[in-house]
Amino acid sequence: MSLQRRKLKLAIVGCGFLGRIVAEAWKNGLLPEYELVACLSRNPESARSLADSYKCKACADLGELLELAPDYVVEAASPGAVKEIAEAVLSAGANLVLLSIGALADASFLARIEACARANGRRVHLASGAIGGFDVLRTAALMSAIEASITTEKGPNSLRNTAVFSEDLLDASDKREVFSGNARDAIALFPTKVNVAVATALATAGADATRVSINSVAGFKGDDHRIEVRGEEVHVVVDIYSRTSAIAGWSVVALLQNLVSPIAF
Numbered sequence: 001m002s003l004q005r006r007k008l009k010l011a012i013v014g015c016g017f018l019g020r021i022v023a024e025a026w027k028n029g030l031l032p033e034y035e036l037v038a039c040l041s042r043n044p045e046s047a048r049s050l051a052d053s054y055k056c057k058a059c060a061d062l063g064e065l066l067e068l069a070p071d072y073v074v075e076a077a078s079p080g081a082v083k084e085i086a087e088a089v090l091s092a093g094a095n096l097v098l099l100s101i102g103a104l105a106d107a108s109f110l111a112r113i114e115a116c117a118r119a120n121g122r123r124v125h126l127a128s129g130a131i132g133g134f135d136v137l138r139t140a141a142l143m144s145a146i147e148a149s150i151t152t153e154k155g156p157n158s159l160r161n162t163a164v165f166s167e168d169l170l171d172a173s174d175k176r177e178v179f180s181g182n183a184r185d186a187i188a189l190f191p192t193k194v195n196v197a198v199a200t201a202l203a204t205a206g207a208d209a210t211r212v213s214i215n216s217v218a219g220f221k222g223d224d225h226r227i228e229v230r231g232e233e234v235h236v237v238v239d240i241y242s243r244t245s246a247i248a249g250w251s252v253v254a255l256l257q258n259l260v261s262p263i264a265f
């Protein structure tokens with residue numbers, strides 16, 4: 001049983017792997033309180049393909065999408081897309097669900113969208129993505145001063161096309177730390193790969209104080225993210241292994257369900 005009477009209009013920006021997971025979940029009846037009305041992608045072919053599969057409108061630009069008055073816009077595109085669309089979406093009266101949370105490492109942008117959401121009575125929801133436990137992380141951060149870190153293990157192939165990749169990672173016999181620093185520097189170096197680091201930082205000690213370690217493990221499939229927060233009274237460890245990034249798409253489905261559920265997490 002849901003809280004509202006009319007269906008909420010849903011739009012998706014970014015019609016790749018994760019956007020399609022959300023659309024497919026909607027088609028399969030997991031989001032009955034929503035109507036998928038529109039999609040938009042930088043690659044028009046991917047938008048047309050999603051629109052054909054799920055019978056919504058492929059929009060040529062954001063203006064066309066916002067004319068349909070969506071209640072929720074799910075971003076599954078890129079941190080750059082978040083910067084392009086966030087203020088227009090909120091100003092048009094839609095709420096935003098973000099996967100490319102790395103965009104929020106930019107403190108002045110974060111302040112701007114916070115002000116914009118407030119001014120328009122709308123909200124920006126951060127999907128748990130490939131990690132989770134934001135409830136306990138945020139709780140621990142309230143209780144005392146904390147130390148926060150996220151340690152990620154990835155197979156070397158997923159580091160291709162980044163500044164830290166080298167062929168010798170492919171058959172290294174040991175685990176190699178390829179980045180050690182804070183969340184702000186991590187997202188600057190890997191603009192699309194460590195949204196999880198920025199999400200962890202936002203929930204805990206902030207982008208400057210949250211430590212990030214990224215490790216290459218030859219032959220490793222998927223990602224393992226181990227978040228650790230130490231406070232005076234609590235020690236929190238959230239460790240999530242995922243074979244693919246599908247968990248991030250499913251986290252949007254869980255978030256959208258939670259938004260309309262009478263029993264909310």
Ligand SMILES: NC(=O)C1=CN([C@@H]2O[C@H](COP(=O)(O)OP(=O)(O)OC[C@H]3O[C@@H](n4cnc5c(N)ncnc54)[C@H](O)[C@@H]3O)[C@@H](O)[C@H]2O)C=CC1
Pocket residue numbers: 013014015016017018019040041042043046076077078079080081082084099100101127128129130131192193195196199245248
């Ligand atoms: N928060 C988290 O834990 C995670 C976040 N992500 C992020 O989610 C986003 C989507 O990931 P995938 O679906 O795997 O990527 P993908 O590459 O499969 O799909 C992205 C789609 O967005 C479109 N796009 C890119 N820039 C755009 C823009 N400026 N405006 C409109 N459309 C644009 C592309 O054409 C493509 O269709 C990425 O930014 C990725 O970094 C991915 C995994 C975990």
Ligand SMILES: O=C([O-])CC(=O)C(=O)O
Pocket residue numbers: 130192193194195196197223244245248
């Ligand atoms: O999928 C993952 O493990 C993490 C990821 O891409 C991100 O944080 O952007």
